[in-house]
Amino acid sequence: MDLDSEKHSKRRKTKVEDDPQTTGMELLPREIAHDILSRLPITSLVQFKCVCRAWRALLQDPQLVNLYLTFSTLxxxxxxxxxxxxxxxxxxxxxxxxxxxxxxxxxxxxxxxxxxxxxxxxxxxxxxxxxxxxxxxxxxxxxxxxxxxxxxxxxxxxxxxxxxxxxxxxxxxxxxxxxxxxxxxxxxxxxxxxxxxxxxxxxxxxxxxxxxxxxxxxxxxxxxxxxxxxxxxxxxxxxxxxxxxxxxxxxxxxxxxxxxxxxxxxxxxxxxxxxxxxxxxxxxxxxxxxxxxxxxxxxxxxxxxxxxxxxxxxxxxxxxxxxxxxxxxxxxxxxxxxxxxxxxxxxxxxxxxxxxxxxxxxxxxxxxxxxxxxxxxxxxxxxxxxxxxxxxxxxxVGSLNWIDTPSDADNQGSDSASPCVS
Amino acid sequence: MSSSTDSPTLTTETTQLSPQPDTETAKPTKKITLKSSDNQIFEVEESVAMEFATVKSFFEDSPSTDTVPLPNVTAKPLSQVIEFCKEQIKFKANPDEAQKKKYNAEFVTEKSDKDLVDMIPVANYLEIKDLLDVLNQAVADRIENKSVEYVRSFFGIDNDFTAEEEAALRREHAWAYEGVDED
Known part of the structure; x- marks a missing residue:
């Protein structure tokens, strides 16, 4: 990770502590954030991964993935x-x-x-x-x-x-x-x-x-x-x-x-x-x-x-x-x-x-x-x-689903689509 | 068939079981006091307060209290939530799905983005399922097919990705960013 980005993330951290209002949906309980996201079309879900880090984590949460899949298969x-x-x-x-x-x-x-x-x-x-x-x-x-x-x-x-x-x-x-x-x-x-x-x-x-x-x-x-x-x-x-x-x-x-x-x-x-x-x-x-x-x-x-x-x-x-x-x-x-x-x-x-x-x-x-x-x-x-x-x-069915097998858990971070650095 | 002789006796038995509804005469409406975190006092009818599952269980635990403190709730969203629940009581007494739907739709359309987002934790804390459903759908409707920038400003989120990280994420799913709705 280069110096610049590290500085950036540090600045960000202190800001969160100072002003919790800026975190938006992160303030909501996870189930609610999931509920809202599960009502969105798949393209929006894919895009919203780059809203912020918290949203990216939210969108990769297996619970959301399953909820979304249940919704969309119905x-x-x-x-x-x-x-x-x-x-x-x-x-x-x-x-x-x-x-x-x-x-x-x-x-x-x-x-x-x-x-x-x-x-x-x-x-x-x-x-x-x-x-x-x-x-x-x-x-x-x-x-x-x-x-x-x-x-x-x-x-x-x-x-x-x-x-x-x-x-x-x-x-x-x-x-x-x-x-x-x-x-x-x-x-x-x-x-x-x-x-x-x-x-x-x-x-x-x-x-x-x-x-x-x-x-x-x-x-x-x-x-x-x-x-x-x-x-x-x-x-x-x-x-x-x-x-x-x-x-x-x-x-x-x-x-x-x-x-x-x-x-x-x-x-x-x-x-x-x-x-x-x-x-x-x-x-x-x-x-x-x-x-x-x-x-x-x-x-x-x-x-x-x-x-x-x-x-x-x-x-x-x-x-x-x-x-x-x-x-x-x-x-x-x-x-x-x-x-x-x-x-x-x-x-x-x-x-x-x-x-x-x-x-x-x-x-x-x-x-x-x-x-x-x-x-x-x-x-x-x-x-x-x-x-x-x-x-x-x-x-x-548009979904963020993936096959959960033991062998996949090992290389979860290394597969081709995983985002760069975090 | 032998079974056909049994059936008449069965039906007479069921008719005897017709329920006798105990007609509740109108009680004097009891008021309940709610106190928001910014110390505002709201006096609401008991029936409305009982729509709030949290308040209801509070009363079941300590029935003697007359003021319910709501430390997580500020006055503005609380007043809007009360307004919504008052209407829902009317629909409960007089079910009209179409009318209810219309009201719910109007309730959210006239609210600002901030009002909606502020009401969600309140509805969640007070456990008002219907309202939560209406609000979540309304928020989803407002952000669907919108740009990432729009969503950030909608929720007041700061972008904490570096420019390179964001560019990489966007490259990965370049197709998804085509043709979003105008902000």
Whole structure:
């Protein structure tokens, strides 16, 4: 620490003793300061770290972090969206906070990716409790946990890689054990196996790998009989991640398959009566319920919601959305055919979440956001000021959360985002 | 089914249990004296004073006293808190959520920043949960999306970071400082 700053802090100390009135919120009990701060949008929290030292300490207090997380996970109707763009070259993350600006043009802000030197290209595997799980899209063997609002990130231990493989990821939090888990469902083939002439490689073998965050190694759960379709995130509902299975010889109909983060078992979940899952493009959690977006004829989108988890009769066709083309997207732009490996072919409109006003937020062809009001059947474009042309939308929760594992406590001060000197 | 024969007897039993409310006749309103730290005396109706959990428990411990000293509370915020609680009593007797909401909103909008901040420790000390909630939200509304400088002046906070430290903190989350609301 240089002399100047030391002098500064000394002067400051005496001043506090002389005049306690200047300390503002520090005079308030900590719970009250927490209560006020927990009502603020995430951008304000991040900024207010540099109000003064006391506020910075306040904002790093695990109690506040938990309180804020509880608040923001309850309020799912004011999402904080993370936009991931990997086109044309550099990978960037952006965010839009629906809690911060209501009834306005949504401002899109760019988030610095502090790990870009180690992982220049990545995919978003999932978002849970304010943490993003990212995978290296160039080499496919690194995984990172990243909180875009604190800048903290951590590389996860490496898992076993097969030379020729296809991976379905899942990331979720187990509320019962308070553990985060990453699951890799790996489909692979032996070098000389498979059918060389088929257009799509057939991966006949599988292995399920699980990592509990904080543990040094991945565990293997053996093989899985379902062939799951890769999606950006395996909708987390009721402590289980969900995917749709591919049809195969002995199971011709697609299934709705869940993975329980507690007992680590795969189980089937009753399907909606939407005429098979062939046209189901998305599984999402809407207001905490497992929901399936089904793309129908004449560009119509049906959204089925399972009101009571695991109860077949509780599936309801909640939204029936007619065709809509967001303004300004009339002409077809040039775009490389495969930007995202996990992007499902044929997906036009993706369901994101239900907003405060009851409208449902949708994404159009990775290019625009719009909302649909089920009351009057009207569409509304969400103007994204400063958004990239192409993006993958991830419904996120803005928080200052971080994974509390014993191994993190050791290097808490030394991680990349910790502020300089104190 | 056998259970259907049981149910009528059950319902007759429950009807007998209808409560007999003992109608309280209007008592003469008792006044309670509150004394602020700057020695100002406030005479308030008992019902209003009982809104203050701290005062209430004071009376439960020593019912014979007639003046409650409030050593942590100055006169101005106390008078505003009393004003708020008087209104809340009316809403308690005559519930009207919309009207209450409107009053609460008006109560905070007409207060200065300093008044709000000064009232919070008072509401906290006197344990008036509703008011605390209203005040905390009001303060949050006033500082959300504002600049760091605005927040410092709002609470009268001195910046104790060195210029280099602050610059480093701002660099770290440069995106967050874009597009804040005007002060």
């Amino acid at each position: 309020v799912t109707d004011q999402p904080c969206l993370i936009l991931h763009c990997d086109f044309p070259i550099r990978n960037n993350l952006y965010f839009v906070d629906f809690a911060a600006h209501e009834e306005e043009k949504e401002k899109v802000k760019t988030i610095r990716a502090p790990f870009s030197s180690v992982m220049p290209e990545f995919e978003v595997v999932g978002s849970c409790n304010g943490l993003l799980c990212l995978s290296d899209s160039l080499y496919n063997d690194s995984l990172f946990i990243y909180n875009p609002f604190t800048g903290r990130y951590k590389e996860l231990p490496k898992s076993f890689q097969y030379p020729d493989q296809e991976v379905v990821f899942g990331f979720g939090f187990n509320a019962k054990t308070k553990e985060y888990k990453v699951i890799r469902i790996v489909y692979y083939r032996n070098r000389h196996g498979g059918y060389p002439r088929s257009r799509r490689p057939i991966y006949s073998l599988s292995e399920v790998q699980v990592l509990t965050l904080g543990c040094p190694e991945w565990r293997s759960l053996g093989k899985v009989s379902y062939r799951l379709v890769r999606r950006a995130s395996g909708a987390l509902v009721n402590g289980r991640l969900h995917w749709i299975s591919r049809p195969c010889r002995n199971k011709p109909a697609r299934r709705l398959v869940s993975f329980d983060l507690t007992d680590e078992q795969f189980r089937e979940v009753p399907k909606p009566d939407c005429g098979g899952l062939n046209r189901c493009t998305d599984l999402v959690a809407l207001r905490g319920c497992l929901s399936a977006a089904v793309y129908c004829n004449y560009r119509r989108l049906e959204i089925w919601v399972m009101k009571e988890y695991n109860v077949k009769g509780s599936w309801v066709k909640e939204y029936n959305i007619g065709p809509y083309l967001p303004k300004g997207l009339k002409q077809k732009p040039v775009r490389p055919p495969k930007i995202w490996k996990n992007d499902s072919s044929g997906r036009v409109v993706g369901a994101l979440c239900v907003l405060k006003n009851g409208e449902i937020l949708l994404e159009y062809k990775n290019r625009a956001l719009f909302s649909y009001d089920p009351e009057n059947g009207k569409f509304k474009d969400v103007e994204l000021k400063g958004a990239p042309n192409w993006f993958q939308t991830v419904v996120h």
